[in-house]
Amino acid sequence: MKVALIGITGHVGSRLLAELLTRHHRVTGIARHPETTAPQSGLVLEQADATNSSTLALLLVNHDAVVSASRFRTSNPNALVTGVKEAGVKRLLVVGGAASLQVAPGKFLIDTPDFPDAYKVEAHAGVQFLDTLRKENDLEWTFLSPSAEFVPGKRTGKFRLGGDDLLVDANGRSWISMEDYAIALVDELEHPKHVRQRFTVGY
Numbered sequence: 472m473k474v475a476l477i478g479i480t481g482h483v484g485s486r487l488l489a490e491l492l493t494r495h496h497r498v499t500g501i502a503r504h505p506e507t508t509a510p511q512s513g514l515v516l517e518q519a520d521a522t523n524s525s526t527l528a529l530l531l532v533n534h535d536a537v538v539s540a541s542r543f544r545t546s547n548p549n550a551l552v553t554g555v556k557e558a559g560v561k562r563l564l565v566v567g568g569a570a571s572l573q574v575a576p577g578k579f580l581i582d583t584p585d586f587p588d589a590y591k592v593e594a595h596a597g598v599q600f601l602d603t604l605r606k607e608n609d610l611e612w613t614f615l616s617p618s619a620e621f622v623p624g625k626r627t628g629k630f631r632l633g634g635d636d637l638l639v640d641a642n643g644r645s646w647i648s649m650e651d652y653a654i655a656l657v658d659e660l661e662h663p664k665h666v667r668q669r670f671t672v673g674y
Contacts, residue, residue, distance in 0.1 A: 474660070475499045475531050475560075477521045477551075478540035480507050482623065483566050483649050487540055488514070490653035494661070501530060522547040527554030536562035536660055543568065543596035548603040555610060564660055565604065566652075567616040568597030569645070572637040572671055580619060580637055601669060611666045615656050617647050618673035624648025630655060630672050638673030647673045 474491055478484040479500035485508070491498050498514050505516040517530050521541055527550070531537055537555050539546070555563050570581035570590075580586060581594050604612045618638055630651050631638055639645045655672040659665060 472535040472660070473497045473499070473533065475501060475534045475537045476540065477501045477527075477537065478542070478566075479516075480504060481540055481542070483621075483652065484540035486623075486649045486653045487538060487566075487656060490650075490657045494657060496657075499530065499534065501527075521554075522550045524550040524554040524557065527551070528557035531555060531558035531560050534558070534560050536560065536564065538564045538566070538656070538660070540566040542593060543600050544593050546596070546600065548600045552603065552607055552610060561611050562660075562663075563610050563612045564656060565600065565612065565614045566656070567601065567614040567669060567671075568594055569616050569619050569621065569637065569671070570594035571598045571601055571669075572616055573635050574637050604669075608667070611663070613659055613663070613665045613667075614669040615652070615659065615665075616669060616671040617652050618645040618671065620644070620646035621652065622646065622648060624650055626650035626654065628654055630674055633671045633673065635669060635671075638671055640674045645673055 474496050476498050480502045492513050500516045501519050505518050519526050572580050574580050601614050637645050
């Protein structure tokens with residue numbers, strides 16, 4: 472496929488790039504400062520501000536899918552959705568957050584006492600981003616939430632998928648490596664099973 476990857480220079484974006492290229496997809500990497508990413512076969516780099524829907528739309532034309540790996544605080548979900556639509560692309564996958572996952576019926580991770588204050592601004596923006604997508608009925612969007620701990624690690628290919636509830640392992644830990652997260656997202660790109668849905672991944 473020909474995939475546009477927004478936020479290619481970030482921790483998650485760089486791992487998604489590696490996974491996409493390993494699977495022989497053609498990638499257009501979009502970032503404010505794409506020059507920090509090394510040239511690679513199968514990769515075209517483009518400089519753009521993804522909050523400008525008109526500029527974004529021009530870059531997204533003729534792509535099979537768009538993947539957004541940008542921070543929520545610096546994103547504009549309405550501009551992203553508008554740009555993807557104007558480009559005529561139907562498929563949008565978003566690197567989500569864990570804050571909106573349920574830890575109990577009607578209780579969300581962001582509302583738990585131990586949720587770090589330092590992450591709340593980004594987390595609230597992520598919740599709003601998901602709310603925007605849930606009102607979108609034209610695009611084939613997917614929002615993939617990681618587990619509570621989302622860290623660089625190993626690519627094992629061994630993980631579980633869930634829905635709206637936080638996944639925890641046998642020891643009560645909720646975590647996923649960025650490398651395994653990338654596998655789950657590209658799997659969804661290649662074989663869509665969660666269209667217009669949020670799902671999650673964890674060990």
